[in-house]
Amino acid sequence: MISKDTKLILDISDLHASVEDQPILQGVNLRVHSGEIHALMGRNGCGKSTLAKILAGHPSYKVTSGQVLFCGQDLLAMEPEERARLGVFLGFQYPIEIPGVSNLEFLRVATNARRQCRGEEELDLFDFEDFVIDRLKIVQMDPAFLERSVNEGFSGGEKKRNEILQMALLEPIVSILDETDSGLDIDALRVVASGVKQLANPDNATLLITHYQRLLNEITPHFVHVMAAGRILRTGGPELALKLEQAGYDWLDDPSLDQEGE
């Protein structure tokens, strides 16, 4: 799957970060190439979601050292909106409700910001509506959700579909999906997973943050990383996730098993 045309999209080296002076990330190293799907697993509090938020530029997290290159550019120097326009997408674990702002209008503004950055023409209301109706199919979403305020009163599953819809519209280069599977029933999980699979292509990359094998049953990752205490402890193929599923995270704490899977 790694052809000679692959591009290094995300290059994280020795990343340290803290929130309210509490260190969370303690030297994360990760390289993601085009065409790859990575899964990032680990216990609660190991730093997975922190990593996702830092990549998207959340203001509450402070990078203390290390660097992140996105297609060769210094990602950490950019404002969150610049990152998004260049093609970094964060699917939120808990998508935020924004009362009063129409979902359709929001999606249009976001899509046009990204298009403008790519040197494409902005879509007017009509063209955008055609575009969005087409993309709705990917997540099997009811067009009625376009008329509502952003995420307001959406169920958990609807919020997650709305996230994947945004991903479908923005056509990001790297999608970081933070526990997109959590809180979904099995049907919604399939829809969301199928959306993610449809959107993955040789030019982009996906980083799935998850606790559970069940998402990885739907989407087979090329790499599985396990985080603990703010760094990536192990990296392997899909079998690593299966092993975790069987043995639990405690297995990570057992040094005698350290040689396995290498």
Next chain:
Amino acid sequence: MSSQNPVQEVVSQPYKYGFITDIETEKIDKGINEDVIRLISSKKEEPKFLLEFRLRAYRQWLKMKEPDWAKFGYKSIDYQDIIYYAAPKKDQKKASLDEVDPKLLETFDKLGIPLSEQKRLSNVAVDAVFDSVSIATTYKEKLAESGVIFCSIGEAVNEYPDLVEKYLGTVVPSNDNFFAALNSAVFSDGSFVFIPKDVQCPMELSSYFRINSGDIGQFERTLIIAEERSSVSYLEGCTAPMFDTNTLHAAVVELVALDDSSIKYSTVQNWYSGNEEGIGGIYNFVTKRGHCRGDRSKISWSQVETGSAITWKYPSCVLQGQDSVGEFYSVALTNNLQKADTGTKMLHVGPRTRSTIVSKGISAGNSTNSYRGLVQMGPKAKGARNYSQCDSMLIGDQAAANTYPYIRSQQTEANIEHEASTCRISEDQLFYLQSRGVGQEEAVSMMVSGFCRDVFNQLPMEFAAEADKLLALKLEGSVG
């Protein structure tokens, strides 16, 4: 990366109308007494009834006390330190726009209100008031063709004294309150609108008030009369230069609606609000009231209040005619140390009268934004209904929002509903929008205009977009 308080940054924008026009002005001496009132009246060559109206008001004002219940806590105003009349020196008897000082035209151009023939806003007639006088009214002739009178109140006093005498002070009596009494004594200029029976005013009417001198008070007076089955939509806008002293603005607006008529009155108020430390800015004490005198008449107030150091303003409706309708749609935005105390009074007198109140307060910085309103159902208001909705949005954690609804009912068969809500623009909302490529300022203004949409929908089309932009501007670097 983002700085400490992105929301606050987006809200604090420099005031772009703060320039001063360098023009020779005729001012009278500071202070107020009966001679000053006589002098103002004689400068305006007013008929006797008006001088008497002024003097009566002045004598009542002397006995009144400045209200302090809004607890603004400002340094008390020295009424002898204010100039009560200032006018650009050039000949005030303007026959046509060609005679208006080009500097004044330029000033209004800069404010986005072009008065010259070529650049005028199409389908909007404008009365431009500079300090104490009206300098130009556009489209007067065209309006006259349909019988509509639109001119400065100064002109109306001379040309239509009977109409003025008949209606002036009948909605807001000269002893109504401290500031209304002061206005009645010294009012300078303002607009006069008369829509005769069965006429739908063919264009939007608009007044633009500009304070230029630092030490004058502006006391404009507006009177709008809609006769039977007529209708009109009127908009006022206001700006002032930045001075580090406070300027007093005490206006009175009276609306009279007869049977089956309708008046829509919209305000976009952007007086200078003082700097970040709260130095300077306009004290805006305004009495606005509409009288639904006729059956099935309708008065609708919509306002976007963004300026002034202090705003004290309660556009109200007296719903006397049967089945008459009163509406109040308001957006009030405060930032830094601004204080706004605004709302409405809906006085239901007649049976089956209806009123709607939608108030949106947005407070940022260290400002205080209060809604204060009264809904009163009189003993004859059988079957009357009111619906009120008061929403507050807080930006940052230093701002305050208050709601003081007063409800009185003397009628068992009246229906009153009140809803209120408070929300805050959170960093998470802002981050969510940013993470989709929406810039910080645009994100804030999207949220604010979403919050205000119910009110913007009520503004005349030409100005809704303007109001939206104005809010975005005020919030740039802070909130919207």
